[in-house]
Amino acid sequence: MANSKHAHLRYNILDECFRKRTYRFEELLNALNESLEIHYPNEGISIRTLREDLKVFRDKKNGFGAPLLENARVLKYSNPNFSIAQRPLLEYEQYLIDAAQQLLERFENDPKYDKLAEALIKFQDEEDQQENDSSKILFYDHNEEYRGIRYLKPLYMAIKKNQVLQVNYKGFKDVETSIFEFHPHILKQYNRRWFVYGLNKTKGIEEWSIPLDERLVEINMLEDVEFIKSNTNWDNFFRSMVGVVRPANAAIEKVVIRFHNGRESYFKTKPFQPDYEEFFEEEKQNQVWFETIINKELVQQLLSYGQDLEVIEPEHLKRQLREHSNIMQQFYS
Template sequence: MDYCFRNKSYGFDELLRTLNEGISELYPGEEISERTLRDDIKVFRDKKEGFGAPLPEGIREYKYSDAHFTIAKRPLQKYEQYLIEAAQQLLSRFENQPKYDKLAEALIKFQDAEEQEHDASRILFYDHNEEYKGINHLKPLYLAIKKKEVLQVIYKGFKDKESSIFEFHPHVLKQYNRRWFVFGYNKTKDVKAWSIPLDERLIGFKTLEDVNYLDSDNDWELFFRTMVGVTRINENVERVVVRFHNGRENYFKTKPFQPDYEEFFEAEKQDQVWFETIINKELVQQLLSYGKDVEVLEPESLKAQMREHSNTMQQFYEA
């Protein structure tokens, strides 16, 4: 409703139809009644117990008179705060279950942001890409995957002179380095695991009607566990051995960029780890982030890449 009131004028029947269409996308078979909608509009207008929304009365169209208003900037209602606290209490039952950690974290972040509206003191400072412009694509692509829709995608890379258009069958969404990517079958180029970054390079997409959706036969869990990041230029999984210096192996073990790493049992190799992965640019970037505190021992191809980066950087700082 907030989105509708901010973007255009709606008659009551059109508003009811639009809301029910949106609800059916998330909850098939569900809808609201005229009575429910009228009650909700009253809550929006109510200045004491509701949102105090600038919805003029006595006219047949519903639209905010203040273009900058949104209920997202309003304090939580009492029942909303109760629901947040109830959700936190429910999650406390699953405190030792890792699959609930992310949801608990999201609730804490939401509550902290809400409290900052009324309290200058701040508790949470978390990593956030404020320049990221692709998050608006996340929900439509998620729904397209759920509904098995085929898309026509318009894409233009940073170095491309012209945009390209292709038929795309979305399969999974992957987040890496504070950025989202969608993987699927690019039928136009006949590539099964094509990735598209959700940023300004993705110009837009639309659903192709009457086109059969092609499911993926990929084991996506294995697909992502055998590489760092999102770039997969080949299928060659190689054994990588690295040695850390200055105790940096302890930092790696608390936040490994390859989760399936193994430690050596030999006493003289306690500063080394090994894992099997595809060699790509994200792996190199992660290794470079350790600077002089990491040394690649194998394979030779990865050592050569690290050597090339090191020599190039050395040239930057020559007196």
């Protein structure tokens, strides 16, 4: 087995190197150590360790079976579509997954265990299907066309390390790409997509959101630029709205809604606004209220209930729903 100290990080770095360009052995060693330095200062690897890693990559039985030619002067995948991420787990990697599951069982009475256990189960289910041709057990809600997930880890690390970014962004209706200085602060998931929030220094706007999808063209680190931390209480920021879009100068308002056909029970099992309140009056048992800003995501959630939901207040929100209803009626008249 190759040197296990930060082995998985090395494998990911090497995998990216082999997919992007051609390296001589010495160049590859330098590139690998430069990347390792970011995560593990002063812990570079030796020539021997790199040679062992290359054996793991080439080994078809106990390794990744990567398309790397033997005794070649340069190193690059002969198949540009190959990635070790597509390969089944190695034997000792499966051991680590099993050990992690056993370790997490110690925290099963802690709410954080549930999310970790769910992630491991999803991962294991995918691996079982790939390795053993097993029938699928889990059918969970995910977006197979979503490509923005590749930005999640780089942005997560940038936030942890207080790194300033240069962002290239092109909206769906934009003619040209815009470039701005961005100080990332938090990541938020909504409706099976990720968004990053932070300071758009170029525009001077705090709490700027960027969707992690094809509109995010490129991100690059800006060296020697001081990172500006956020003063926003992000917990309160998101609890006062539905979704991710916060219109400029949006005010928090009281929203009252009435349910029909018993749909209030469904809402209470999965509320789109967690801080809702119920009325005590007998005649209002099918109503709830909450305080929030009015945005498109709120309107979409209300519309999703169709004829089973009625907005009582505010008046301008009632008008919005009425306009939507009138337009939809024209579609089906």
